[in-house]
Amino acid sequence: KAGVTQTPRYLIKTRGQQVTLSCSPISGHRSVSWYQQTPGQGLQFLFEYFSETQRNKGNFPGRFSGRQFSNSRSEMNVSTLELGDSALYLCASSLGPQGNFPEAFFGQGTRLTVV
Amino acid sequence: SQQGEEDPQALSIQEGENATMNCSYKTSINNLQWYRQNSGRGLVHLILIRSNEREKHSGRLRVTLDTSKKSSSLLITASRAADTASYFCATDANGNNRLAFGKGNQVVVIP
Numbered sequence: 001k002a003g004v005t006q007t008p009r010y011l012i013k014t015r016g017q018q019v020t021l022s023c024s025p026i027s028g029h030r031s032v033s034w035y036q037q038t039p040g041q042g043l044q045f046l047f048e049y050f051s052e053t054q055r056n057k058g059n060f061p062g063r064f065s066g067r068q069f070s071n072s073r074s075e076m077n078v079s080t081l082e083l084g085d086s087a088l089y090l091c092a093s094s095l096g097p098q099g100n101f102p103e104a105f106f107g108q109g110t111r112l113t114v115v
Numbered sequence: 116s117q118q119g120e121e122d123p124q125a126l127s128i129q130e131g132e133n134a135t136m137n138c139s140y141k142t143s144i145n146n147l148q149w150y151r152q153n154s155g156r157g158l159v160h161l162i163l164i165r166s167n168e169r170e171k172h173s174g175r176l177r178v179t180l181d182t183s184k185k186s187s188s189l190l191i192t193a194s195r196a197a198d199t200a201s202y203f204c205a206t207d208a209n210g211n212n213r214l215a216f217g218k219g220n221q222v223v224v225i226p
Contacts, residue, residue: 004157033213033214035216042216042217042219043203043205043214043216044216045213045214045215048212048213055212056213058213088155090157092158092214097212098207098212099145102145102146102148102163102214103163104160104214105160106157106158106160107157108156109155109156109157
């Protein structure tokens with residue numbers, strides 16, 4: 001069974017640009033969550049999607065958005081990039097909503113560098 | 116704010132020794148999990164312990180949970196060089212449908 005796939009693995013963007021990251025969950029998993037990891041703040045929850053609906057959102061500005069497609073694949077978008085957005089972005093999939101299916105399976109992450 | 120918070124000290128041990136790390140949290144939980152991360156890559160789920168459990172084993176891993184003290188510990192027995200990684204605890208933060216991670220505990224196992 002293929003794991004969680006995140007693309008691209010690495011990105012370098014310039015301040016002010018926007019970026020879209022992609023996540024394909026494990027086959028049969030319907031919930032996708034996104035996390036941002038930085039040395040200073042650690043792992044922080046961004047949002048969770050289930051059945052194409054955002055169920056939960058972390059404390060991030062509106063520049064961070066996401067969506068989920070009918071095949072459970074998810075994308076997240078960051079607009080007007082800032083230097084502080086440089087981070088490892090991790091996607092996690094689970095069978096269903098986090099509350100009912102707490103075990104999360106993570107992808108390898110997308111390393112975003114904003115210059 | 117982070118729900119889980121590991122004991123912040125980094126561990127450096129010899130292969131074959133045991134490694135213990137701790138995690139504390141602030142609010143009530145339904146479950147607590149431990150994850151491993153190698154060199155800034157994805158997290159790998161290690162073990163989940165529910166709030167009504169006190170101890171759980173999985174291979175060389177032993178997890179304890181003390182809900183009265185709001186703390187958990189992860190013990191890795193007979194460590195191997197491949198156990199070198201960062202270890203994170205994560206809670207469901209009182210059923211908020213999200214994982215709240217601690218800041219991680221780096222373990223270095225010297226061959």
